Structure formats: structure tokens, C-alpha cells
Amino acid sequence: MRRPALDATFAVGYLAVALALFLARANPASAYESSVYAGTPTVVWLGFAFGLAIAVGTALTCRGRDQALSIGLGGLVVTSIVSLPIIRNYRFSGMGDAMTHLGWTRDLVDGELAPHELFYPAVHSFGGVFHFLGGVPVERALLFTMVVLFVPFLIFVPLVVRNISGNALAVGLAAIVSWMVLPINNIATHMGIHTNSNALFLVPVVIFAFVAYLRRRATVERLPLGISPFSLLVYLTGFALLLVHPQQMVNVVILFGAIGVVQFLAQYRLEDHPILEHPTTYVQTVVLGTIFTVWAATNDRFRSAVVGLVEGLLAEDIGAAAEVDEREASLTEIGGSLGELFVTMFVDAAVIAVVVGLFILVTWLGWTTMSREAASFVTYFGLALVPLTVLFALYFVGTPTMAFRQVGFIFVLVTILAGLALAHLFGGLARYLTVPGANTIASLTLGVLLVLGLMTLFISPVMYDPGQHVTNEKMSGYQSTLHHGVEDQPITALGYDPFRYDHAINGLEGEESLTGGTAASGEVDHEAFEDGNYSGAYFDMDYYLVVTAYDVNREIDVYQELYYSEAGLAGVERDPAADKVISNGEVDVYAVRADD
Structure with a gap:
């Protein structure tokens, strides 16, 4: 596409989203809405859909500055959808944990509670800051916090893929998959004021710092005690994640520890491989693990969670199996089915997970054309999924809610790997078709999955549960x-x-x-x-x-x-x-x- 036509396309896309936002703001919710999707005017969704269609197509075909504009356009659409409770003037959103977090934030604002007295004070502290600086109610300040913490996910997923492979197609595909927001499953992770879910969106920031530590050499002198700037960045982002929610910090420690094991084994099994040239992650694993241990060991909520997990593992009829049986019986009584609900909520995630799983396998078999450097990161993340999945299995038996929170973290890694996997899938398809033909198939396929992902971003009656508009x-x-x-x-x-x-x-x-x-x-x-x-x-x-x-x-x-x-x-x-x-x-x- 010629430059004037491409610039005009981007201008029209951004204008469509801007008009959609204006119309959404001009039509605030006047009463309780069981679905933010149904409550938002149709013309708003048409504007979002138009902008997203342009973003998907150009993210696959453009490079450099133009691809950045397309990724920015898609990110703007998804962020706008996430922001609908704010844009449409909801008093609040969330009737479970979100209410308790609102109460803690209110205590902070009123001086009844100090931030360090909370196990994970970041979200509440941000809410208090936005309340005082913006002069808005605490409820609105927290909703704004939710959006601010979500945006890094859309930015850093494609940045991580770019840092790993440098493949522009993989970067564009990673951005598109990030727009599906796969870590949200609406069973234990939610788009709202839910600190565990909010922490998931910061995980790519930590992974980006980690990849930078492995791939880049510091151009400045090392800091005291021999700490490199990139290593310090890993510690800072990890500690920030801890303050949002410690469970995701545990997963990061497991991820780094698994990578450290891979590096240790590589020293004895390989003679010439990029893994041998990477700095080790042993110190990062120990430091982050120590930070978590010191932070969590003296906290009553952490001890209660561990006790609850152990009791769940030892008890009968406790765990996800019993809960699934109960939900299935209720769904059957109202004319639904577990299979139908699974397709509605997870078909997009399931398709992406299958593609990623097959990609990891063919990479290990040496059937891909990617560089050995990039393949080493596939090995890192692929093997790290093993202990993360084992922990999921323990949660599944003991505390089902924690199990589906674990799924959320796993799908952060899946989202990153999906960029690499889909680039090889559609790149290989282009050898049998034409590049435009492969891009067309990619656009249509990912467009459908993207719609399925975004339509389950918020709880709504389509999932047999009304929205939690307060x-x-x-x-x-x-x-x-x-x-x-x-x-x-x-x-x-x-x-x-x-x-x-x-x-x-x-x-x-x-x-x-x-x-x-x-x-x-x-x-x-x-x-x-x-x-x-x-x-x-x-x-x-x-x-x-x-x-x-x-x-x-x-x-x-x-x-x-x-x-x-x-x-x-x-x-x-x-x-x-x-x-x-x-x-x-x-x-x-x-x-x-x-x-x-």
C-alpha cells in the first residue's frame, strides 16, 4: 500500500476509535447493566470493530513505524474496551474481592491503615494516589488503576517477542494475541479490581527485563557488588510485581529457577549452544525467592493460604472436580452445558495453546527455521511450563480458585510464545500459498479468535452470570x-x-x-x-x-x-x-x- 493511502487508513482507524469513545462517553449507564456489551451502543462497537480490523491487517503486513502505529491502534481499541466502566460512568465494577479492595483503599485514604500493613499494597496505594491527585472518588480511582496496570501487558508482550527473535511478523502476531487477553478466564482471574489478575499484566514487564538481562550486555559500568543494570531491572520489576500480588511473584521465581536448571544441565550436555553464552539466572532466582520469603513468611494471609492448600489436598470431595460437578448440574437445570460454556469461554485460548504446544515440540525436534538463539528461549519457556503445570495440578486438587489463577500465569507465557509459533505457522503457509494469501487467512482466523476473546473479557449473561456493575x-x-x-x-x-x-x-x-x-x-x-x-x-x-x-x-x-x-x-x-x-x-x- 502506498504511503498516502496507508496514512489515510491509519487516520480513519484512529478517528473511528475516537468517535466510538465520544459516543460511549455520551451514553453513560443510567441503570444497572447485566452486560457492558449490550449496554454500550452498537455504533460504539462498530467503531471499535473498524479500528481493530485495520489494526489486525496492518500489524501483519506493515513493518517499522507503520507496524508500531497498527499495534498502537489495536492496543487503543482493547484499552478502550477495558475502560468502558470508566468511560460509561459506572460507580464501580465488581462485587466480590473488588469490594474488599475498595474497603482497604478507603482505609488507606482515611488514614486507618498504612500501606505496609497490607500483604500486597500496590493497587490500593495507586488508587489512593489517583484519588488525591485527580480529586475523584475512590471507586473511580481504583477503576483507573485497573486500566493503568493493564496497559503494560499490551506494550511488553510484543516487545518481549521483538527482543527474542527480531521477526517483525512474530511481533505483529504477538500483539494481536495479546489483544485477546488470554490470562483472563473469569473463573479466578477477572478484568476488574482483582490484584491477582492485575499482577498478571505486569508479568511481561518482568520477563522483558529478564530477556534483556540474558541478551544484552550493559554499556555502562557495573553497579556496586558487581550488579549489572539489567540484573537490577529484574529485581526492581520483580519487587513491583510482589507488591501487586505475591502469587505471581512465586510463578516468576519458578520460571527463573527452571531456566537456571536448563542452563546448569546445558553446561554438561552441550558443547556449542547460545544457552552457554547467556549469563546464569541462579542469583536472580535466589534473590527474588528470598525477597518473597521475607515478605510472605510473617504474613497471616500467606500462612492461611498454605494451610488451606494442604487441607484441600488431604480432604475428600474438595477441589476442582467437586466444584465442576456442582456447576455442571446447575447448568443442566437451566438448559446449558459445560461443553457449551467451555467453547464460549476458552475456545480461543485452547486453539492458541494447541498451536504453541505443537510449536514447542517441533522446535525441540529441530524442524523449525528459527535461529538457535531464539530457539533457546522457546526451550526456556517450554520447560518452565512443566513445574508451572505441576503447581497447577496441586492447586487443582487443593484449592480450585488458585488453580485457575495459575492458568492465568501460564497463558502469559503462552501469549508470548504464540507470536513465535504463529509466525512460523503462517510463514510456512506462505510458501505454499502467496504471502498475501497467508496474511488473509491469518487475519480472518485471528479476527474470529479475537472477537471470541474480547466478548468474554467481562462477565456477562453469555457466561450464565450477570455483569457486576455497581x-x-x-x-x-x-x-x-x-x-x-x-x-x-x-x-x-x-x-x-x-x-x-x-x-x-x-x-x-x-x-x-x-x-x-x-x-x-x-x-x-x-x-x-x-x-x-x-x-x-x-x-x-x-x-x-x-x-x-x-x-x-x-x-x-x-x-x-x-x-x-x-x-x-x-x-x-x-x-x-x-x-x-x-x-x-x-x-x-x-x-x-x-x-x-
Whole structure:
């Protein structure tokens, strides 16, 4: 494509994304949205799709400055999608761990808590800084933090591949795969205020520093104690990752340790290989491992997590297998299936993983044309997947949530290797077809996978779970209940324990809150509730029942009355023992009296 036409194409692509952002901002969410995808105007998605189509095509065909512009365009689209909760003026997003992180951040802002008292204080500290500097609410500051921590993933994945191979096609393909955001699985890793997931997006930064340490020689004098600048960069980025979430630091230590083992064995088995010329990773592994040990050993949360893992390994009917059986039974009752859900959530990741797995195999067999230097990094990362997968298996048996967090880290490595793997796949295809023909097939195939990846970036009803949009009315309803309700009267909800809202509103350090012991909280007994026994639905006690638009959408529209029915919800209105004390259009709160 000629220069004027190419420049015009980029200009139109960036303009389309800019207009899409303007329209998204002009159409804020006015009520609870069960899906950010459905709630965002169609024309916004058309603008994003147009920009992404240009980015995919040009990332494969352009080189140099033009490829950088295409990668920037694709990254802008994906970052815009990640930023939709901010752009469309969500009060907050996330009803689980995100609420607790909001509470900790509120404690930091109010001076109730110091950053060093948290096991992983980075996200909360960033939120506090953005709150004070930007003059925005803490909720919005945290959403902004989520976006800021996400962007390095899009930047450093292609940079790592460029540093490993220098192949422009591999760089473009790595960028496209990064836009799929494969580390997010919406089982244990989420696009939101979730520190473990946020840490995943910083892992490529650490890997970039590590690759630079192995491949580049410092042009400045070594620092004191013989430390090279690149080695220091590994320590600094590793420590930053530790402050965001220590679990991903553990995985980095395992990665470096596995590479150190490869280097050690290479010294005895190989006579002439690039691995022998790389500086060893022994010191980096020991230093980062020591930093983690010192940081974690004195922390109660870390000790509790280890104890929970050991108990899970020893217990019966605990682990992912039992949880999968339970989920499959529930899906079947509402007309879904585990297979359908897997295809919806993981088909893009599965395809990329198969391609990467085959690529690692053919590289080890010597059937690729890549340089020995680049192949050594495939060996490093490929063999490192073995201990990382073993740890996944232990988590899978002991604590399923940790297992799928481990999958998130594994797919960071898979994303990096995918750039190299796909470059060889489509490069080989070009020898049988033409280069334009191979690029066309690559664009169409990756375009489909990209759509599948982005449509599961946020939780939505397509995954049999409504979005976790928190509205002003919802926060207001819970705040009024917590602050003005009868002291010691439990606060209950449908299908989950509402204690997270206490965290978000009052923080975790305050005395006058549920966590301070002034009142209990929990889920009502759905069987008693459905039988119309509202008075006895919570341990035969007087209690507050909070019913939100989210609850109604989840139980009626998504779960199709699996646990709570429309008739059961309507019955509360007519029951003489239930008095509606709050109603703001999004939240209804009932004061329910127990049987005398």
C-alpha cells in the first residue's frame, strides 16, 4: 500500500476509535447493566470493530513505524474496551474481592491503615494516589488503576517477542494475541479490581527485563557488588510485581529457577549452544525467592493460604472436580452445558495453546527455521511450563480458585510464545500459498479468535452470570441499611453474603461495621424463602433483606428461577411480616420480623 493511502487508513482507524469513545462517553449507564456489551451502543462497537480490523491487517503486513502505529491502534481499541466502566460512568465494577479492595483503599485514604500493613499494597496505594491527585472518588480511582496496570501487558508482550527473535511478523502476531487477553478466564482471574489478575499484566514487564538481562550486555559500568543494570531491572520489576500480588511473584521465581536448571544441565550436555553464552539466572532466582520469603513468611494471609492448600489436598470431595460437578448440574437445570460454556469461554485460548504446544515440540525436534538463539528461549519457556503445570495440578486438587489463577500465569507465557509459533505457522503457509494469501487467512482466523476473546473479557449473561456493575443506587441502598438499620439486626441477601458491601462502604478497619461485629450478615435460606416462610428464612431472627436489580436479573433472567422464583420475590411484598423500608428503583430493603 502506498504511503498516502496507508496514512489515510491509519487516520480513519484512529478517528473511528475516537468517535466510538465520544459516543460511549455520551451514553453513560443510567441503570444497572447485566452486560457492558449490550449496554454500550452498537455504533460504539462498530467503531471499535473498524479500528481493530485495520489494526489486525496492518500489524501483519506493515513493518517499522507503520507496524508500531497498527499495534498502537489495536492496543487503543482493547484499552478502550477495558475502560468502558470508566468511560460509561459506572460507580464501580465488581462485587466480590473488588469490594474488599475498595474497603482497604478507603482505609488507606482515611488514614486507618498504612500501606505496609497490607500483604500486597500496590493497587490500593495507586488508587489512593489517583484519588488525591485527580480529586475523584475512590471507586473511580481504583477503576483507573485497573486500566493503568493493564496497559503494560499490551506494550511488553510484543516487545518481549521483538527482543527474542527480531521477526517483525512474530511481533505483529504477538500483539494481536495479546489483544485477546488470554490470562483472563473469569473463573479466578477477572478484568476488574482483582490484584491477582492485575499482577498478571505486569508479568511481561518482568520477563522483558529478564530477556534483556540474558541478551544484552550493559554499556555502562557495573553497579556496586558487581550488579549489572539489567540484573537490577529484574529485581526492581520483580519487587513491583510482589507488591501487586505475591502469587505471581512465586510463578516468576519458578520460571527463573527452571531456566537456571536448563542452563546448569546445558553446561554438561552441550558443547556449542547460545544457552552457554547467556549469563546464569541462579542469583536472580535466589534473590527474588528470598525477597518473597521475607515478605510472605510473617504474613497471616500467606500462612492461611498454605494451610488451606494442604487441607484441600488431604480432604475428600474438595477441589476442582467437586466444584465442576456442582456447576455442571446447575447448568443442566437451566438448559446449558459445560461443553457449551467451555467453547464460549476458552475456545480461543485452547486453539492458541494447541498451536504453541505443537510449536514447542517441533522446535525441540529441530524442524523449525528459527535461529538457535531464539530457539533457546522457546526451550526456556517450554520447560518452565512443566513445574508451572505441576503447581497447577496441586492447586487443582487443593484449592480450585488458585488453580485457575495459575492458568492465568501460564497463558502469559503462552501469549508470548504464540507470536513465535504463529509466525512460523503462517510463514510456512506462505510458501505454499502467496504471502498475501497467508496474511488473509491469518487475519480472518485471528479476527474470529479475537472477537471470541474480547466478548468474554467481562462477565456477562453469555457466561450464565450477570455483569457486576455497581450503581449509585445500589451503594446508596446498602449504605442506608448499614448506617441506619437497627443495631445487631442481620443484613441478608439472595444467593450471596452481603458483607462485601460493608467492606466497600465502611472499610475493614472501622469498628462500627459488620466486620466490627455489630451485626451478622448472610444469605437467606432459599428453600424457606420459596416456601413463603419469610419469617423463618434466616435462623428465625429479625433481619433485613436486600433485593437489588442485580439479584432479580441473576435469579430470574439468567438462572431462570433455579434458586429464587419471581413468585417468591413478589411474595415478600405481600407478606405482613415484611416491611419495605428502602426503595430507590435499584434496591428494595425489607425489615422482616421473625415468628413470635
